[in-house]
Amino acid sequence: MTPLIEERLRQIAERYPDKGAAVLPALYIAQEVYGWLSLEAIKKVSETLNLPDAFVRGVATFYHMYRNKPLGRHLIQICTNVSCMIFGGERLVDLLRERYGLTPGGTTEDGRFSLIIMECIGACDMSPAMLVDRDLHGRLNEDNIFEILKRYE
C-alpha cells in the first residue's frame, strides 16, 4: 500500500485497543484503492494488520457490502424487503434487467453499473428505495429511476 493508505490505517487502528479491530475499515480502504477485494487487496490488509490472509478473507466474505468480485463503476443497491416490495421494488429490478440487461450480482457490459439486491435499507418512509454508491434515492417509479441513474456516468 502507498504510505498515505498505511498512514490512514495507522490512524484508524489507534482508535481501538486492539489493532485487529481495524479490519473492517481497512477492507473499505482496500476496496477503494483496488476497486474490489482481490487476493492482492486482501493480502495488503492482512500484512498491514499482521493477520492471516484466510482470516481477513473470511471477514470480507461475511459482509454483504464488501466487493468480493470486480463490479461496475456504480453500484445500484435496490431494496426488495417487505415495505419496498409492496410498492414495486421487485418490479424495478425487472426493469433494470429489461433496460440494461442487468441481473442481481451482475454488471453491465460497459462496466457502468452493477446491481445487488438489498435487505431493508431503512428508507421505508419513501419506498421503494435504493442506494446508488452512497446516495439514497426514494419514492422510485418506472420513470424517475432512469432519470436518477442518468446522473451516474
Added chain:
Amino acid sequence: MEPFLLKGIDNPGSATIETYKGIGGYGSLHKALSMQPQEIIDEVRRSGLRGRGGAGFPTGMKWAFASADPKFPKYLICNADEGEPGTFKDRVILEKKPHLLIEGMIIAGHALRAEKGYIYLRGEYAFLKDTIERAIKEAYEEGYLGENILGKGIIFDLYIHLGAGAYICGEETALIESLEGKRGQPRIKPPFPVNVGAFSMPTIINNVETLSNIPYIISIGAEEYSRIGSKECPGPKLFSVSGHVERPGVYELPMGTILKEIIYNHCGGIRGGKNLKAVIPGGISTPVLPPDMIDVPMDFVNICRYGSMLGSGGVMVFDETTCLVRVCYRAIKFFEHESCGKCTPCREGTGWLSSILGRIEKGMGREGDIDLLLDVAGNMSGKTFCPLGDGAAMVVQGFIRHFRAEFEEHIIDKRCRFG
C-alpha cells in the same frame, strides 16, 4: 405531547451544533457533569427507560451491572445498526439530530466511567457518516468531547465504526465481534457484555433512540419522565410507520399509544380509502396482527397480551390488496439471507421455511405444508443460538395463526386473490 426527540428536526441545519444548542441542546450535559456517575445511573433506573432497539431491557439496570463490574477500561457502544425491516427511526436522529445522540453518549460515558465510545453505524447508512463525523468534530471543538470536558477532568473520545451489511450485527454480541474485526457471529451469553464485552471489558451497548432519551431524563428528571407514556413503560417512543398508510414516517408518541390511533389519527388511515388487512407492529420479527387487534396499546408489556411484541416499533401496514403469503415468504427470505450460519436450527430452518414458502407462493404447495412449516418453526423457536431464529419462527407462526385460510387457498386452490 410536546416532541423532544424529534424537536427541531425540520429546522434547516438541524444537524449542526449551533441549531441544536438553539433548541436547548447540551443543557443536560452541563447538568449531568455536575452529577456523580452513580447519581446518573440511579436517575436512569428511576425513569423506567427500557431499551429502544427491540429487546426492551431496562437501561438503568444494564448500566448498574456494568458500573458494578470492577474492571476498567469500560466501553460504550451505540448500536446504530438499524436493520430491522420496517424501522427507520434511528436514521432520522442520525441524519437530523446527531448531537442529541452525542450528548446522550457523553452523559452515558460519564455515568459508566467509560473513556471511549463507538457508534456502530450500519454500512447502508454510510451516506450519513459525513454528517455524524462533522457533528463529532463540532463537539470536540466545543470542548464536549476529548480531554477535560467542560473543565471537569472527564475524558471521552467518540468514533464511528462502519458496518458492512449484516443484520445479525444488530445483535449485541455479534456487533462486538464485528467491532473487533471479525465475522459477525453472536457469542454465548453469559458472560454478558456488561461484564465481558468489547475487547473483553465491561461494555454497554445501547440503541440510538435509547441514548437519545438520556438528555431528556437528565433535563426533566426521572419522576416527570416516568409520567409520560404508560406506567410499566414510560417515555416517548419513535414509531416508524410504513406501508399502505396516507402518511408514512416517524412519529414521536407516548409509549402505550393505541395502534389504531397511530394508523388512523396520525398517519391518515389506509391510503386510497382501502381497508386494513394486517399490521406488523414492531418490525418484521414481530408476529402480525389482524384488524380486530389494532386496539392494542403499543408498549412492551401490553402488546404481549395480543400475542405479539413491540420490538423496534416499526409499524408495517398492509391493505386489502396485499398477498400475505408473499409477505411472509419475503420476510423469511430475509431471515435466510441474514442467518449467520453458526447454529444448525437457524441455518437449516430458515432455508427450509424459505423453500417451502417459495413453493406455496408459486402455486406448488402440497397438502401437509402448513403443518410442516409449523413443525420446522417449532424446532427453531427457543432452540437457536440467538433471537434471529426465533424471529423467523414467530413470523411464520403469526401469519399462519391469523391468516391460515390464505395459505390454504394458495396450496389447495393453487391461486392467489391478491397482489
